[in-house]
Amino acid sequence: MTAAGMRMRPIRLGDVSYPYHYGHDCIDDILAALGEYDADRFLVVTDDNVLALHGEALLEGLRALAPVEVLSLPAGDGMKSLEHLAGHLERAVAAGATRRSVVIAFGGGVPGNLAGVLAALLYRGVRMVHVPTTTVAAMDSVISLKQAINSSRGKNHFGTYLTPQAVYLDVALLRTLPDKQLRSGLCEATKNCLAIAPHAIPAMRKLLADGDLTAPESLLWLLEESLAAKTGVTAKDAREQGSGLILEYGHTVGHAVELCDQKLRGAQGVSHGEAVMFGMLVAARIAAELGVLTADEVAVHDELARALGAPLTVPAGITVDEIMATVRSDNKRGYMTAGPDEAVMVLLRGFGEPLGSPDLPLVTVPLWLVEDVVSGLLPAAARLAEEVAV
Numbered sequence: 001m002t003a004a005g006m007r008m009r010p011i012r013l014g015d016v017s018y019p020y021h022y023g024h025d026c027i028d029d030i031l032a033a034l035g036e037y038d039a040d041r042f043l044v045v046t047d048d049n050v051l052a053l054h055g056e057a058l059l060e061g062l063r064a065l066a067p068v069e070v071l072s073l074p075a076g077d078g079m080k081s082l083e084h085l086a087g088h089l090e091r092a093v094a095a096g097a098t099r100r101s102v103v104i105a106f107g108g109g110v111p112g113n114l115a116g117v118l119a120a121l122l123y124r125g126v127r128m129v130h131v132p133t134t135t136v137a138a139m140d141s142v143i144s145l146k147q148a149i150n151s152s153r154g155k156n157h158f159g160t161y162l163t164p165q166a167v168y169l170d171v172a173l174l175r176t177l178p179d180k181q182l183r184s185g186l187c188e189a190t191k192n193c194l195a196i197a198p199h200a201i202p203a204m205r206k207l208l209a210d211g212d213l214t215a216p217e218s219l220l221w222l223l224e225e226s227l228a229a230k231t232g233v234t235a236k237d238a239r240e241q242g243s244g245l246i247l248e249y250g251h252t253v254g255h256a257v258e259l260c261d262q263k264l265r266g267a268q269g270v271s272h273g274e275a276v277m278f279g280m281l282v283a284a285r286i287a288a289e290l291g292v293l294t295a296d297e298v299a300v301h302d303e304l305a306r307a308l309g310a311p312l313t314v315p316a317g318i319t320v321d322e323i324m325a326t327v328r329s330d331n332k333r334g335y336m337t338a339g340p341d342e343a344v345m346v347l348l349r350g351f352g353e354p355l356g357s358p359d360l361p362l363v364t365v366p367l368w369l370v371e372d373v374v375s376g377l378l379p380a381a382a383r384l385a386e387e388v389a390v
Contacts, residue, residue, distance in 0.1 A: 005029045014238025022169040024216045030168040031061035039102040042068045043092050045115035047075040050107040050133050069095040076267035079110050080149040088118050102127045108134035109141035116147025120162045130167040135185020136273050139226035142167045154329040155255045171219045183308050184273030189222050190304050192229035195249040198351035200225050208307040246354050246361045249346040254279025256326035260318045277310035283347055285373045292349040313379045320375050338364045
């Protein structure tokens, strides 16, 4: 549906496409567009933090259009579980949802993924739109057909592919983010610079040095660069199972750290973007150990991570064994043959130049090397303790 007064960029992923509408201070335009869906009910999948921050701005206008069922949970990656998915589905049916209902993913990447799986399963598929409120969602996760939840052993083990009807972004919502969450999305944008669009690295370094990350022009530049980078590699790989796997840079160890830290600290743990940035530090060091990435290129990774406030060492309380156990269950193993003592990873031979082939930018890495590099990034006290234990 159209959104007057907003910019629009088509997102093309293989044979499908959907519009991405974005602007500043444009909630009224978003509501007007949602009114054109002729929904008999809106199912708003969100979390309690987003609901407290932005619920009033969206829900009052939505209720003037159709009945609204709010499906909210405490924030954090723990939302993405089979138990919570089943609860949301039962509540949606009990509330009177039909095939004319519209699911609204309102929040960050976690409620967005949960909403996507819910929309795909409800009556074998109902319409869904994204209204992102975080930089991670706006600049990364909504530019995808992938919808997934977690198993007890790892991230995104259960899911499907679903094409949203549209994305509607008001960048003014991003300006209210806590600094940690704002920078989380910038970590994903930085991943795009390092792995896909190295021409944007100087501008990213300047933006981070200047420090005004919430200015509308800064957020719009980051968004447009992210849209260009991500759609550039997914246009011919809608399911991100070939060339689009470059977007997994930093995710093998990053997902493991995120999952381990969330189990330890819940929503107070490292954010998705921070964990991915740390995963890129590991990947860069592995590539350097293999002789394909220079010390200067590793140093740029470190500079950007430091400027973003991402962890430069393994978060306190997490052991190398815990990280490696999760790395062994990483969902990229099925894309290529790997031995029991190997991990499948995205590595770079230079900025914007992945190892592997253009059609499959993955390589196998000995698990001992991954473990060695992760061990080298333990905080000093934890490293000493592990050495004593050995």
